[in-house]
Amino acid sequence: MMSYMVSVETAKNILEANLIDGKITLCPLLESLGFVLSEDIFSPIDIPSFDNSAMDGYAIRWEQGNGSRKLQTQSMMRAGETNHTTIQTGEAIRIFTGAPTPTGADTIIPQEYVTVQNGSIHFDWERFEKGANFRKIGAQNRQGDLIAEKGTVVSPGMVGLLASVGISEVPVYAAPKVGLLLTGDELVEVGQPLSFGKIYNANGPILNTYFRDLGISNISIYKAVDEPERLQIILHELLEEVDVLVISGGISVGDYDFVKKGLENEGVEELFYKVSQKPGKPLWVGRTETQWVFALPGNPASTLTCFNQYVKPCLEAWMGKKNTFQPMGTFPLQTDFSKKGALTFFLKAKLENGSIKVLPGQESFNLIAYGNANGIAEIPKDLDFLPKGTMVRFYSW
Ligand SMILES: Nc1nc2c(c(=O)[nH]1)N[C@H]1C(S)=C(S)[C@@H](COP(=O)(O)OP(=O)(O)OC[C@H]3O[C@@H](n4cnc5c(N)ncnc54)[C@H](O)[C@@H]3O)O[C@H]1N2
Numbered sequence: 001m002m003s004y005m006v007s008v009e010t011a012k013n014i015l016e017a018n019l020i021d022g023k024i025t026l027c028p029l030l031e032s033l034g035f036v037l038s039e040d041i042f043s044p045i046d047i048p049s050f051d052n053s054a055m056d057g058y059a060i061r062w063e064q065g066n067g068s069r070k071l072q073t074q075s076m077m078r079a080g081e082t083n084h085t086t087i088q089t090g091e092a093i094r095i096f097t098g099a100p101t102p103t104g105a106d107t108i109i110p111q112e113y114v115t116v117q118n119g120s121i122h123f124d125w126e127r128f129e130k131g132a133n134f135r136k137i138g139a140q141n142r143q144g145d146l147i148a149e150k151g152t153v154v155s156p157g158m159v160g161l162l163a164s165v166g167i168s169e170v171p172v173y174a175a176p177k178v179g180l181l182l183t184g185d186e187l188v189e190v191g192q193p194l195s196f197g198k199i200y201n202a203n204g205p206i207l208n209t210y211f212r213d214l215g216i217s218n219i220s221i222y223k224a225v226d227e228p229e230r231l232q233i234i235l236h237e238l239l240e241e242v243d244v245l246v247i248s249g250g251i252s253v254g255d256y257d258f259v260k261k262g263l264e265n266e267g268v269e270e271l272f273y274k275v276s277q278k279p280g281k282p283l284w285v286g287r288t289e290t291q292w293v294f295a296l297p298g299n300p301a302s303t304l305t306c307f308n309q310y311v312k313p314c315l316e317a318w319m320g321k322k323n324t325f326q327p328m329g330t331f332p333l334q335t336d337f338s339k340k341g342a343l344t345f346f347l348k349a350k351l352e353n354g355s356i357k358v359l360p361g362q363e364s365f366n367l368i369a370y371g372n373a374n375g376i377a378e379i380p381k382d383l384d385f386l387p388k389g390t391m392v393r394f395y396s397w
């Protein structure tokens with residue numbers, strides 16, 4: 001147990017050493033977007049599963065060589081055609097894109113290159129070669145071929161590939177069930193009138209939407225007033241129920257900050273408390289055998305920064321992603337930046353045209369920059385003046 005303040009680096013190292021792997025599940029194809037494949041995927045079928053035409057036109061046998069071909073009028077091949085037909089040398093069969101090719105055909109001549117006269121087709125032989133516009137069975141992949149590797153994030157393109165081979169359920173790392181506990185007597189929900197001394201609950205919507213953005217939809221939301229007995233009951237219930245518990249507020253040193261004690265009472269092991277950073281210094285992180293608990297400082301910028309820097313990477317790792325603590329990259333600062341004190345600063349920032357604009361309104365209560373920020377810039381703790389152009393780490397949301 002760490003009872004002293006840790007650096008950002010140490011905090012992240014502790015988390016990386018404690019990562020929890022999520023369970024593996026079979027996910028319906030349409031819900032698999034953004035999840036990580038937990039297994040290699042092998043195609044159950046050949047694709048294409050039958051020889052077919054890439055063009056609207058005429059199927060022929062190349063071996064006949066140059067010359068016209070008699071149009072076989074009793075057959076016509078459309079996409080979805082289930083009858084087999086056969087073509088003889090000297091014949092042509094009308095065919096449309098995606099239709100199965102007649103047995104014996106090997107080349108498709110697109111209709112715009114063909115004239116039909118007296119029941120025969122004519123075309124410029126020199127323009128084509130054997131196999132033109134003919135999609136061979138298995139040209140994309142053979143049955144049993146590896147088509148997608150374990151660890152790949154499912155994209156819309158991947159969904160298309162899996163659908164094309166007929167896979168309706170995808171093996172992925174499951175999202176955790178999360179609990180969200182918002183503490184504070186001062187909170188009022190959006191849509192309600194605001195009386196003196198109260199504030200709108202911003203952290204709830206921040207965290208709720210951030211979970212959803214990560215593909216997590218199983219979210220239990222509780223609110224607790226600053227009253228220890230009631231808080232204890234809620235913590236107990238949530239820890240019975242969820243894989244990951246995220247708490248906003250009540251983790252500082254105030255007389256009404258009961259969260260830390262409550263978590264200790266529940267037997268959650270503290271991994272660290274307080275990080276030498278701004279905002280978000282009083283961050284508390286703990287673990288049980290199978291669960292994460294993050295108690296985020298209540299100021300909205302602290303909540304969002306701590307989520308981005310610590311909670312999100314652990315959730316993504318839970319869901320099978322790799323290197324989740326890595327920044328998006330390092331980019332130059334657009335202007336000089338100076339700070340006092342040996343804390344790492346996480347700044348609301350906008351990455352634009354390859355450089356970082358530090359936005360006004362960096363106090364931890366102030367959300368104005370969130371209208372524009374597309375991520376967070378990290379200012380190392382041991383630097384107090386960074387001239388314009390200094391390369392710093394940038395983390396996108
Ligand atoms: N004597 C000290 N006081 C404080 C210290 C300290 O070191 N010594 N640390 C300060 C820092 S830094 C932070 S950050 C806050 C963290 O406090 P808590 O985690 O206990 O959070 P609360 O006191 O409950 O709230 C802090 C602030 O945030 C507002 N808040 C809370 N929940 C929400 C919400 N859901 N939506 C919007 N805003 C919320 C709350 O009204 C307070 O203004 O402690 C400092 N104090």
Ligand code: MOO
Binds near residue numbers: 277365
């Ligand atoms: O660390 Mo607190 O988050 O500065 O306001």
